[in-house]
Amino acid sequence: MNVECIQKLRKGHFKITPKRRAILELFDKKDKCLSPEIIWTHLKKTFKQSGFPSVYRNLEIFVKQGILFRVERQGRKRYYALCHDHSGHHHHHIICVECGKADVFPECSFPDIKSVKGYKILNHSMQINGICKDCQ
Amino acid sequence: MNVECIQKLRKGHFKITPKRRAILELFDKKDKCLSPEIIWTHLKKTFKQSGFPSVYRNLEIFVKQGILFRVERQGRKRYYALCHDHSGHHHHHIICVECGKADVFPECSFPDIKSVKGYKILNHSMQINGICKDCQ
DNA sequence: TTCATAAATAGAAATAATTTCTATTTATAA
DNA sequence: TTATAAATAGAAATTATTTCTATTTATGAA
Numbered sequence: 001m002n003v004e005c006i007q008k009l010r011k012g013h014f015k016i017t018p019k020r021r022a023i024l025e026l027f028d029k030k031d032k033c034l035s036p037e038i039i040w041t042h043l044k045k046t047f048k049q050s051g052f053p054s055v056y057r058n059l060e061i062f063v064k065q066g067i068l069f070r071v072e073r074q075g076r077k078r079y080y081a082l083c084h085d086h087s088g089h090h091h092h093h094i095i096c097v098e099c100g101k102a103d104v105f106p107e108c109s110f111p112d113i114k115s116v117k118g119y120k121i122l123n124h125s126m127q128i129n130g131i132c133k134d135c136q
Numbered sequence: 137m138n139v140e141c142i143q144k145l146r147k148g149h150f151k152i153t154p155k156r157r158a159i160l161e162l163f164d165k166k167d168k169c170l171s172p173e174i175i176w177t178h179l180k181k182t183f184k185q186s187g188f189p190s191v192y193r194n195l196e197i198f199v200k201q202g203i204l205f206r207v208e209r210q211g212r213k214r215y216y217a218l219c220h221d222h223s224g225h226h227h228h229h230i231i232c233v234e235c236g237k238a239d240v241f242p243e244c245s246f247p248d249i250k251s252v253k254g255y256k257i258l259n260h261s262m263q264i265n266g267i268c269k270d271c272q
Numbered sequence: 273t274t275c276a277t278a279a280a281t282a283g284a285a286a287t288a289a290t291t292t293c294t295a296t297t298t299a300t301a302a
Numbered sequence: 303t304t305a306t307a308a309a310t311a312g313a314a315a316t317t318a319t320t321t322c323t324a325t326t327t328a329t330g331a332a
Contacts (some may be wrong), residue, residue, distance in 0.1 A: 076288075133255070
């Protein structure tokens with residue numbers, strides 16, 4: 001688990017536990033988005049004892065702290081991927097639809113307006129889908 | 137059910153059934169995004185007999201035909217809303233986080249590039265969240 | 273209008289993802 | 303070293319969604 005992740009967790013007064021380390025190290029190693037089930041299966045190898053609820057809760061904590069983000073994919077399962085931005089600036093991500101690899105999309109061209117059609121604009125979410133170098 | 141919806145269904149050789157009419161009329165009447173459960177509850181009033189699977193399947197057919205689109209909201213439930221664009225042009229939507237009302241967002245500023253960071257860009261999805269006139 | 277046919281449907285049951293709950297354990301700050 | 307809040311396991315509950323099969327129905331052709 002790298003320094004940035006530790007800082008992001010400490011900022012929210014979250015503890016650095018062995019399982020949290022293991023989850024983030026798995027993301028580092030795999031370098032792609034992962035489902036709760038895949039993570040849990042992996043944790044079982046190292047920890048024999050490990051529960052689903054911890055995985056789910058930790059994933060959401062990681063999102064809250066800006067360590068992971070949620071990826072939309074086909075099917076019912078959730079996916080999460082590492083966010084490689086540590087600047088804290090607004091940004092989006094591009095995802096490989098084949099392998100699930102994710103990277104920061106380097107710009108956001110959303111117009112600088114506060115309202116449209118009577119709506120007050122609060123925020124926007126975006127996902128760019130593509131095919132990564134290795135999968136092309 | 138308006139002419140555009142009928143055309144969009146006919147284009148895919150889908151039948152115009154009473155329940156499909158009822159679902160789309162509900163969307164017209166409510167003017168906001170709806171969950172499968174809400175739709176099913178409403179259908180039960182008029183049809184006594186009506187099953188969940190039909191609702192789910194029809195919602196996906198409507199999306200496929202460009203009549204509805206999926207809305208991302210908090211929680212586990214799916215939501216769908218009417219797409220008011222009949223031009224067939226690329227566009228996005230703005231959603232009221234309070235009441236679920238949805239409108240076409242009039243422009244897309246996504247850059248005209250084919251690739252980024254080694255990814256071949258396939259498509260992008262976007263949702264703008266806001267607060268509509270009535271909810272402000 | 274009638275009929276043949278593919279499409280649509282209900283209803284029950286299965287599936288499977290996610291969440292809740294409680295007792296126990298553990299990381300961390302004092 | 304210790305007190306404490308946070309994290310966890312494991313089982314059970316919840317609930318959204320899908321599958322399956324027999325029946326019904328919209329629609330195009332005769």
